[in-house]
Structures are given as structure tokens and as C-alpha cells.
Amino acid sequence: MLVEGNHSAHLYTVLFGLGFRYKLMVDGRRQILNYLLPGDLIGLQGSLMGEMQHSVEALSPMLLCVFEREQLHTLYRNHPGLAYDITWIASREEQMLDENLLSIGRRTAIERAAYLIAFIRARAAKVQVGRSSAQLPITQQHVADTLGLSLVHTNKTLRKLAEKKLIVWRDGGCEVLDIDALMKLARWERLQETLRPLV
């Protein structure tokens, strides 16, 4: 979809669907950085710095609202409220990256998996991202590349969550059965209820 190093990228707002940002190393190792849901911005780095250092892909059909990157300066000049909201959204994304970093750096495999699934589920609670509202349209390869684990070990870890009746893997996607138990297992407390600006 959108690839790293793209100079002519625009700024987008996600209106519908699910996608993700990722980075690749030259030898093919992939790390998924975060997931993109309605309300998120895509391409802010590219708009500000002229080049995106990550790539973006869709997991389900996405509806985006396009914004010309050249207009960003104009927006900052004429619509300070919107400019503030953009910074707010960027800052919240950084907050999510922080938690993600804690997860990959310090949580065990099963904690990581539980955290990731609970987190996406919580974020997707109010918006529909997949074909059914209960299902998250991701493959185990995506989970592996998000958690920094191998595909095989990710599979075995997800099986453990399934055996505990916390999730079910069905129709090429993940259904959450018990989000509270997932959060507890991940030792994760909040998804703080913040007033979110609509851009």
C-alpha cells in the first residue's frame, strides 16, 4: 500500500477499517509498530519530515480522508484548534507506542499476546473493523511480527490463550471471549478514557 521512503505521501485520517504500520530490515525481518483504527492519522511523519520511515498496509477495506500535505502549514496558521488536535492524536499514538515498547521489552510471550489482543479489542470496541464486529481480521503472522516472536511460538502461545477460553481463532481472525482476563493476565490496567477530538 504505502511504502517506506515515499516522498509524495499525503496525510490521511482513517474513517473506517483496520491497518497497520511496520518497518522492515534489509534481510526481511518485519516489525509491526502499531495498528491504525478509525480516528488515527496516517502519514504525519511524511507530511512533516518529507519522508516516511515506515510502511503501511490494510487488514480490511479502509476508508480514508485525504489531506494535502502542503496544506498542513496553512492549517496550522488558520485553524489552531485543529492543529492542536493533530498534535493530540500524534501524542496519543506515541503513548500507545510506549506501552507497546514496554510490552515487547518486558512482558513474557503470553503476557504480550494477551496485552496485544486486549488492546486492539478495546480500541476496536466502538468501531467496526472486520467483517463481524466481534472478529479482529489479523493472521498469526501479524501477531508474531507485532510481538517480536516467531510464528511457531506465537501459534503455541495463542493456543494457550484459546485453551484458557480467553480467545477463539476462527475464520482467519481472532475473537475475544474474555477481555478482562486478558488484561489481568497481561498485568495491564487502563485504556484511559480520554476525550478524543474528531479530525
Next chain:
Amino acid sequence: MLVEGNHSAHLYTVLFGLGFRYKLMVDGRRQILNYLLPGDLIGLQGSLMGEMQHSVEALSPMLLCVFEREQLHTLYRNHPGLAYDITWIASREEQMLDENLLSIGRRTAIERAAYLIAFIRARAAKVQVGRSSAQLPITQQHVADTLGLSLVHTNKTLRKLAEKKLIVWRDGGCEVLDIDALMKLARWERLQETLRPLV
């Protein structure tokens, strides 16, 4: 220094010194998120969202420029250029987090260590952060908590880098002997030269 959940936090600009942002889990596991050097912002999340979800600590004496968080709205209204620069800095910090996430998720221990040290060294190249300009004032415990490794394994990994004559650990800090070799070892290419606004 500044702790998580702080509501009355201000926004700061680092003028001098070295610090870091980190998160703790309830059982004490610590993950260092990134390092703060001159030109970086501290507390943007707190200013925008009312609460910081991470803590901050100094590694060397730091000189900060304080900014009242209540004035942020005013700044966005009256100084769109500065508002733009703040977003730029926030976005660059996110970019650094992205690379960090790739590192922890997909690089091996020695690659991670090489990347981290090369990265901090490269960022600190133009500004003095420790007592001598060559030395990075961090302990191996900090490195461990940044890389998501145990202290013991971090020590053994750093020894390997020292045996290869890439670094020297001296006077409770790290000196870089061959940054190019570190970058090559980490399979890390760029620290792109971006025009950086001064805030």
C-alpha cells in the same frame, strides 16, 4: 524526578544534559522508552492529555526551559510556526520510538546493543551530554532496561562489543571507538539529517 500520573506537569525543552523516559510495571519490571537530549521536549503527553503515563529521570545534570502547560493553547493560537515545530519534534520522537521498537522486537542482543549505543552516540555527537564529550553517562542497568535484556546478559553482550574494540566501558560510562562498525553490526543505516527547528 518526574513521575507517572503527574497531573501538574509542565512542558519542558531540554537545553543541556541527558535523561530518559521509562515505564514501570507493578512488579518492578522497567522499560526505558527513549533518551532525552538537548532539543527534545519533555511532558508533551502530560500537557495535552492531562497525565503522563511514563516517568522521567536525569542521567547527568540537565538544564530545562519551562513552559506553562496552560499556555499551550495560546501558543497554538498565536504562534502557528512554533506549534508546527512542536508537532515536528513530537513526530521525530515517534520516529525514534519506531526504530527502537524494531530493535527490541527483531534485532539480536548484540545488534540491539550496537544499535542503541551508535544511536545515542550519533544523537549526542553535536551536544555535550556527559562529563567528557566522548563518554555517555549510562550504566549497564540502563542499557539492559532499554534493550529488554537482563543485566547479566547485557554485560556479556557489551563485553563482546568491547572485545571487538567497538566500545570501552570506562568510569561508569560508555565510550564509542568505532561508530561505523556499530552501525554495520546493527544493520542500521541512517540517522537522517533533518532540518531541526529550535524551540
Next chain:
DNA sequence: CGTACACTTGAGTAGGATCAATTGAAGTGG
């Protein structure tokens, strides 16, 4: 001189990686 902190090293273990198959569902083309 005793304590504290950072760094170091060795031994044994475990969590996760790699390798190698297998299953099953969903196309696709004849």
C-alpha cells in the same frame, strides 16, 4: 574499614527459535 554500587564471571535452566511436516480451507483452471 565498612558499605554501597557497578561491573564481572560461571553454572545450570528455560523460554523461545529453527527445522520439518501435516492439516484444512479456499481458490482456480481444466
Next chain:
DNA sequence: CCACTTCAATTGATCCTACTCAAGTGTACG
């Protein structure tokens, strides 16, 4: 309708990276 391919999920076996436990060294400081 049936071979053929492809992709995702699954499982077992083996290996190795990184963890834990347990000391020990060196230096700074009161």
C-alpha cells in the same frame, strides 16, 4: 467436478539464546 496450488494454522523435535542464581572483583565514599 476434480487435480493443483496457495495460504494459514498446527504440531513435534531439537537447538540455542538469554534468564536466573550465585559469587566475586573493583572503586568510591563516609
